[in-house]
Amino acid sequence: MLTRRHLLAASTALSVAPGVRAFAAPRDPTPAGPILVSLFLRGGMDSLGVVAPVDERNYTADRPPEMRLLADGDKPALRLEGAPAGLDFRLHPEMGALHDLYRDRRIALVHASGLDNGTRSHFGAQELIERGIANPDQITQAKGGWLARWLAAAGSGNAPAFAAIPGVPEELAEHADTICAADLRGGMNLPGGKQAANVLKRLYGGASAVDAAARRTLQGIDLIDTRLRQPDGKVMPYQPAGGAVYEETEIGHGLASVARVIRTELGIRAFAVDMGGWDTHENQPPRLANLVGQLSRALGAFHADLHDRLDRIVLVVMSEFGRRLRSNKSNGTDHGHAGLTIVSAPHLVGGRIHGAWPGLSSDKLDNAVDLAMTTDIRSILAELMAGPLATPHAPAAVFPGFNPQHVGLLAT
Amino acid sequence: MTLQVDPRTMLNKLAFGPGATELHEIAKSGCETWLMQQLRPPAQDDCAARIAASKLHLKYVSKTPEAAVDEDRSLGVVAEPIDQHWKTLDKAVPFQERAFLRATVAAATLIRAVHSRWQLREVMADFWHNHFNVNAAGDGTVAAALPAYDRDVIRKHALGNFREFLEAVASSAAMQVYLNNRSSRGGAANENYARELFELHTLGRPAYLNALYNRWRDVPGALAGHPEGYIDQDVYEAARAFTGWTIEDGAGIGMGRKLPATGKFTYVEIWHDNYQKRVLAGEFDPYQPPLADGRRVLDLVADHPATARYICGKLCRRLVSDNPDAAVLAAAEHAWTENRRKPDQIARTVEAVVRTDAFRRSSGAKVKRPFELYASFARASGIDIVPTPPLIGVLDGSGQRLFGWGPPTGHPDENDYWLSSNMMRQRWGLLLGLSDDAWKAGASQAAPAIAEARTSEQAADAAHRRLLGIEAPPKIVHAVVEGIGLKPGMPFDTRRDALPLARRMLAYCAMTPAFQTR
Numbered sequence: 064m065l066t067r068r069h070l071l072a073a074s075t076a077l078s079v080a081p082g083v084r085a086f087a088a089p090r091d092p093t094p095a096g097p098i099l100v101s102l103f104l105r106g107g108m109d110s111l112g113v114v115a116p117v118d119e120r121n122y123t124a125d126r127p128p129e130m131r132l133l134a135d136g137d138k139p140a141l142r143l144e145g146a147p148a149g150l151d152f153r154l155h156p157e158m159g160a161l162h163d164l165y166r167d168r169r170i171a172l173v174h175a176s177g178l179d180n181g182t183r184s185h186f187g188a189q190e191l192i193e194r195g196i197a198n199p200d201q202i203t204q205a206k207g208g209w210l211a212r213w214l215a216a217a218g219s220g221n222a223p224a225f226a227a228i229p230g231v232p233e234e235l236a237e238h239a240d241t242i243c244a245a246d247l248r249g250g251m252n253l254p255g256g257k258q259a260a261n262v263l264k265r266l267y268g269g270a271s272a273v274d275a276a277a278r279r280t281l282q283g284i285d286l287i288d289t290r291l292r293q294p295d296g297k298v299m300p301y302q303p304a305g306g307a308v309y310e311e312t313e314i315g316h317g318l319a320s321v322a323r324v325i326r327t328e329l330g331i332r333a334f335a336v337d338m339g340g341w342d343t344h345e346n347q348p349p350r351l352a353n354l355v356g357q358l359s360r361a362l363g364a365f366h367a368d369l370h371d372r373l374d375r376i377v378l379v380v381m382s383e384f385g386r387r388l389r390s391n392k393s394n395g396t397d398h399g400h401a402g403l404t405i406v407s408a409p410h411l412v413g414g415r416i417h418g419a420w421p422g423l424s425s426d427k428l429d430n431a432v433d434l435a436m437t438t439d440i441r442s443i444l445a446e447l448m449a450g451p452l453a454t455p456h457a458p459a460a461v462f463p464g465f466n467p468q469h470v471g472l473l474a475t
Numbered sequence: 476m477t478l479q480v481d482p483r484t485m486l487n488k489l490a491f492g493p494g495a496t497e498l499h500e501i502a503k504s505g506c507e508t509w510l511m512q513q514l515r516p517p518a519q520d521d522c523a524a525r526i527a528a529s530k531l532h533l534k535y536v537s538k539t540p541e542a543a544v545d546e547d548r549s550l551g552v553v554a555e556p557i558d559q560h561w562k563t564l565d566k567a568v569p570f571q572e573r574a575f576l577r578a579t580v581a582a583a584t585l586i587r588a589v590h591s592r593w594q595l596r597e598v599m600a601d602f603w604h605n606h607f608n609v610n611a612a613g614d615g616t617v618a619a620a621l622p623a624y625d626r627d628v629i630r631k632h633a634l635g636n637f638r639e640f641l642e643a644v645a646s647s648a649a650m651q652v653y654l655n656n657r658s659s660r661g662g663a664a665n666e667n668y669a670r671e672l673f674e675l676h677t678l679g680r681p682a683y684l685n686a687l688y689n690r691w692r693d694v695p696g697a698l699a700g701h702p703e704g705y706i707d708q709d710v711y712e713a714a715r716a717f718t719g720w721t722i723e724d725g726a727g728i729g730m731g732r733k734l735p736a737t738g739k740f741t742y743v744e745i746w747h748d749n750y751q752k753r754v755l756a757g758e759f760d761p762y763q764p765p766l767a768d769g770r771r772v773l774d775l776v777a778d779h780p781a782t783a784r785y786i787c788g789k790l791c792r793r794l795v796s797d798n799p800d801a802a803v804l805a806a807a808e809h810a811w812t813e814n815r816r817k818p819d820q821i822a823r824t825v826e827a828v829v830r831t832d833a834f835r836r837s838s839g840a841k842v843k844r845p846f847e848l849y850a851s852f853a854r855a856s857g858i859d860i861v862p863t864p865p866l867i868g869v870l871d872g873s874g875q876r877l878f879g880w881g882p883p884t885g886h887p888d889e890n891d892y893w894l895s896s897n898m899m900r901q902r903w904g905l906l907l908g909l910s911d912d913a914w915k916a917g918a919s920q921a922a923p924a925i926a927e928a929r930t931s932e933q934a935a936d937a938a939h940r941r942l943l944g945i946e947a948p949p950k951i952v953h954a955v956v957e958g959i960g961l962k963p964g965m966p967f968d969t970r971r972d973a974l975p976l977a978r979r980m981l982a983y984c985a986m987t988p989a990f991q992t993r
Contacts, residue, residue, distance in 0.1 A: 105882070106882075180686045181685045181686040181689075182683065182685055182686055183670070183685060183707055183710075184670075184674050184680055184683055184685075185882065186674070186680060186882075186884060187674075187680050187683065198686065226895075229874045229895065229897050229898065230874065230887065230892040230893070230895045230897070230898060231891065231892070231895045241895065241896075242896050243895040243896050243897035243898070244896070244897050245897065251896075251900070252900075253900070253903070254900065254903050254904035254907050254908070255903065255904075255907045255979075255982075258958065258959055258960070258979070259903065259907060259958075259983075261957075261958040261959070261960065262954055262955055262958030262959060262983050262986075263903070263958070263986065264958070265953065265954035265957060265958050266951065266954040266955075266958070266983065266986060266987065267988075268950065269988060271988045271992075272842070272890060272891075272894060272988075273842065273894065273988035273991045273992065274988055276894035276895075276896075276899055277899055277986075279896060280896040280899040280900060283896040284896070284900070339881050339882070340881070342667075342882075344654075344655045344665050344666070344667040345655040345658050345665060345667070389663065390663070391659075391663045391664065391665045391666070392658070392659070392660040392662055392663045392664070392665070393655055393658035393659060393660070393665040395655070395665060395667075397665070397666040397667070397670075398666070398670065430689060430707070
């Protein structure tokens with residue numbers, strides 16, 4: 064089992080002088096297992112504004128042209144092969160980079176996927192998805208976040224996880240050791256320099272939550288920060304590979320930080336990233352175009368950057384719910400039900416829209432208003448755990464009492 | 476019964492930490508008197524003059540429209556009415572002017588947290604700003620509405636009556652913009668405000684029963700007129716009830732006419748969905764008088780028992796601990812419900828919480844949020860705050876961006892959230908920057924006396940006493956003295972760097988678990 068203690072032991076010789084340690088990076092390592100990156104789109108992505116059958120008559124009837132994807136016009140939506148039911152499914156025109164990954168079969172889409180619970184509450188839905196349960200009463204059977212439970216099932220229960228998020232996300236709740244840093248461009252330093260380091264090392268010997276958090280933080284700094292610095296102590300600017308360019312956006316910084324930590328080869332296997340702003344009740348068209356463009360370009364950069372490691376990286380993009388089929392009079396959409404999950408993994412049946420398409424006529428909608436859920440997001444995660452993540456026993460432990468359905472994401 | 480609480484516990488919970496003035500007052504006339512005064516503060520802002528005399532620097536260059544500004548501005552602008560601030564929304568005004576309004580409200584808030592005599596009102600204003608969260612950092616229109624929201628809605632009602640408070644929030648420009656009700660129209664209403672009204676402002680998520688029931692009549696108690704909770708149908712209907720509630724934002728109202736642009740609340744009858752509705756099993760007849768539908772929704776949610784439970788739970792988590800016991804919850808709910816028609820309902824509820832055993836024993840149960848850490852350090856170490864843009868920037872980066880939290884939940888209030896490795900680094904950085912006066916935000920007046928200690932141990936002990944009121948445990952003295960690289964017993968006051976070291980000692984003592992919690 065890889066624990067932080069081992070990681071530290073491997074680098075103790077270097078921990079004396081920060082300047083010296085920087086030379087040592089990436090020494091090689093413990094053979095790394097597959098890596099799981101969970102990207103959460105907070106606020107509820109309007110999946111029907113991102114991937115939709117442009118020729119479906121309920122779709123065209125229930126939304127004015129500016130609120131939906133179009134087959135023609137100045138910016139026609141991008142055609143998706145491998146779509147269900149003979150419909151003309153298309154992708155938002157700002158998502159060219161994602162479209163390329165889809166055509167390369169690196170990614171797959173699962174439409175009408177999400178949470179098996181009727182909640183339309185952001186915070187209720189986020190919590191259930193991040194805890195990997197369908198009902199609040201299951202919280203007693205399944206402790207902590209699903210990503211934390213996967214780490215435990217993968218034998219990495221005491222190894223650090225990395226969240227490019229200011230606070231520990233629910234996905235990693237109750238994981239013993241999550242390093243948080245939303246943006247690594249300034250390093251992950253200890254303010255106050257050597258003097259502060261010397262005081263803080265001595266200050267936190269107690270048993271309180273603050274003591275424990277402080278000790279964990281000092282270890283995290285030791286682990287990550289020194290690997291980001293040049294001999295003179297300055298933070299090395301990150302140089303992504305493959306010609307990748309990360310934008311100055313929340314998701315650009317987030318995925319760049321994740322990629323940078325992956326490249327340090329410290330054996331960290333679980334990563335969490337967030338992107339906010341998807342709650343488009345009002346003035347949706349320009350906002351959504353902006354969001355999906357940022358997301359798509361960041362995903363494009365991430366894949367280009369880590370091109371040499373993609374054989375062991377699994378990335379899942381999810382949101383708490385999709386949005387209402389019928390738009391409101393603020394040119395926005397209200398909270399809905401099923402949404403869209405984006406999967407990137409090796410050995411994937413990529414370039415396909417998976418999952419049963421439930422249809423958009425009102426008798427097929429959930430509560431007659433929202434896209435119905437046909438694929439539980441946990442089935443997607445379970446399939447990835449058993450397949451490319453090489454943890455075949457994990458699904459039963461991560462989702463106790465849940466019977467995953469076959470999604471067909473993986474080449475057999 | 477007279478209140479028996481350790482004054483430091485009380486000031487950590489009901490104030491932004493102990494300050495010299497409060498400790499003196501309590502020593503003189505007791506906790507009971509202090510509390511009773513705090514529960515009923517005068518309406519006026521005792522920091523108004525200090526705020527008006529304070530300045531915040533504004534510097535920007537704008538290309539569209541052409542403008543360059545590099546000057547100190549008085550914080551007194553926060554006292555102006557909303558129509559003044561609304562003028563910053565004109566296309567001829569650079570966006571930095573709107574963003575600056577958030578910074579001025581944040582600066583005024585820091586000043587009050589450190590200096591106001593009416594500390595409990597400040598603590599409660601912080602509680603309600605998070606409860607009724609708006610994001611002025613993400614939206615210039617919300618920023619233009621923020622000074623009025625802070626002053627006329629949050630502070631005015633922070634210890635008042637919840638039903639009145641709720642209507643003030645519902646009709647405020649800040650909330651109308653933030654949760655989009657101003658653009659909601661009959662026919663396909665915007666549900667954003669109505670949903671968060673139920674889920675976050677009143678009944679709370681535990682009372683959202685949508686996963687259990689699809690029809691209103693199936694909700695237990697509904698047929699008797701007292702549904703236990705709410706479902707999406709209630710949200711849809713409430714959204715209809717609030718159509719027509721809007722603000723004077725210059726929007727067109729048909730026939731070539733437009734609303735004026737003042738940011739003031741107004742009601743537009745032609746946008747209202749006039750037909751009958753059903754909310755929380757209450758039937759609304761069609762064609763009610765102006766505003767009546769929305770007001771009736773507010774009556775229903777304000778009076779619902781789930782609202783008492785939900786808000787009292789949050790209040791106890793803020794004032795007591797992450798896991799308040801059943802007795803304190805019951806005491807709070809009882810006071811809340813009994814006094815729901817009183818003008819000081821909230822003050823009476825706070826009082827009920829303070830008079831419990833749970834409160835008395837709650838010292839150290841909560842991890843301070845960065846704003847509390849900042850204000851309590853400034854108060855304890857005698858920093859006469861000078862708000863500067865870098866100080867506000869650092870606080871923003873600390874994870875607690877005042878009036879700039881994105882989701883409508885407000886900042887998290889669980890200890891764990893504030894103890895991530897990122898948050899810990901920010902906390903340390905905040906204290907070091909403050910003690911070094913890195914942001915020119917005011918130097919500690921306590922440091923010079925500490926610099927006069929004869930030995931390094933005595934200096935560390937003096938810093939600890941200043942912040943925590945008790946002798947420093949030997950372990951802490953050792954950590955500070957040895958960590959800095961001083962020898963025990965070494966003369967301190969004669970050192971040339973005694974003053975900067977004394978400042979650092981204050982910061983290190985503030986990093987101890989005892990000061991990091993309240």
